[in-house]
Amino acid sequence: MPELPEVEVTRRGIAAPLTGRVATAVTLRNAQLRWPVPADLPATLPGQTLRDIDRRAKYLLLRFDRGTLILHLGMSGSLRVLDRDVPAATHDHVDIVFGDRVLRLRDPRRFGAVLWHEGADATHPLLAGLGPEPLGEDFSAAGLHAALTRRQCAIKLAIMDSAVVVGVGNIYASESLFRARLRPGMAAQRLTRPQCARLYDEIRATLRDALDAGGSTLRDFMHADGEPGYFQQSYFVYGRDGQPCRVCGTAVRNRRMGGRSTFFCPTCQR
DNA sequence: CCACGCTCCTGCGCGC
DNA sequence: TGCGCGCAGGAGCGTG
Numbered sequence: 001m002p003e004l005p006e007v008e009v010t011r012r013g014i015a016a017p018l019t020g021r022v023a024t025a026v027t028l029r030n031a032q033l034r035w036p037v038p039a040d041l042p043a044t045l046p047g048q049t050l051r052d053i054d055r056r057a058k059y060l061l062l063r064f065d066r067g068t069l070i071l072h073l074g075m076s077g078s079l080r081v082l083d084r085d086v087p088a089a090t091h092d093h094v095d096i097v098f099g100d101r102v103l104r105l106r107d108p109r110r111f112g113a114v115l116w117h118e119g120a121d122a123t124h125p126l127l128a129g130l131g132p133e134p135l136g137e138d139f140s141a142a143g144l145h146a147a148l149t150r151r152q153c154a155i156k157l158a159i160m161d162s163a164v165v166v167g168v169g170n171i172y173a174s175e176s177l178f179r180a181r182l183r184p185g186m187a188a189q190r191l192t193r194p195q196c197a198r199l200y201d202e203i204r205a206t207l208r209d210a211l212d213a214g215g216s217t218l219r220d221f222m223h224a225d226g227e228p229g230y231f232q233q234s235y236f237v238y239g240r241d242g243q244p245c246r247v248c249g250t251a252v253r254n255r256r257m258g259g260r261s262t263f264f265c266p267t268c269q270r
Numbered sequence: 271c272c273a274c275g276c277t278c279c280t281g282c283g284c285g286c
Numbered sequence: 287t288g289c290g291c292g293c294a295g296g297a298g299c300g301t302g
Contacts, residue, residue, distance in 0.1 A: 034278065058296075075295050076280075109279045111296060153273065162297075170295065259275075260295075
């Protein structure tokens with residue numbers, strides 16, 4: 001499941017071979033993603049040069065001459081750059097062809113999105129209203145504290161809210177809270193300033209560590225027959241229900257919060 | 271403004 | 287061995 005580090009690794013992986021190239025064709029095999037892929041994309045995109053690729057939250061923003069192609073990988077999406085004549089497989093829904101190369105979106109669960117937007121990012125409903133980037137300069141311990149003082153919900157749900165901070169998914173929410181030694185169920189507004197500072201630090205450290213781990217796989221990222229740059233990672237608590245905490249040995253617990261599995265160590269997290 | 275539950279979809283793991 | 291069920295999950299969106 002692509003979280004922010006995986007999306008950033010994907011961005012770097014596809015930017016290197018594609019930036020500066022001209023789109024020559026678009027193939028839509030299945031336009032029914034989370035929202036319909038615009039049917040006129042095969043008419044819109046060809047002839048336009050890919051100038052740059054940015055990322056905002058988990059959205060990839062492919063900057064073309066006359067607009068931005070917004071991509072989201074959902075839960076199961078992946079992007080690869082391949083030779084154009086590599087046959088498409090099951091769940092390969094969209095191709096953006098760049099001459100002899102192709103950017104191919106595979107997304108078995110089709111929670112992803114491919115959208116076209118002309119105009120400033122802030123004018124798009126999916127991008128307007130997003131909170132700060134966790135690794136950016138707009139995110140701060142003080143700002144996090146301010147955002148949390150209004151929230152009565154559990155801290156885990158708060159940091160997964162894109163209005164508070166973007167890019168913290170279910171896995172890294174549990175991991176960040178473990179590293180900050182905070183119970184996922186504690187009320188967001190009850191975090192003290194020092195606790196907010198710790199959480200701020202650990203959200204960033206958790207994402208940066210994952211990014212570093214992913215960066216090491218970047219070398220192999222674009223092999224035509226390889227899987228994209230998702231990487232194995234050893235988690236402190238995520239997915240480790242009943243197994244010993246790596247710090248103190250207490251059995252890790254799994255509790256459902258907001259319909260999502262939430263893992264924590266009852267001893268280390270208070 | 272805030273909180274919560276529903277929804278989209280397929281692959282996988284488990285129980286029988 | 288095979289079948290069917292339930293769960294997993296990002297995040298927008300409608301409702302209270």
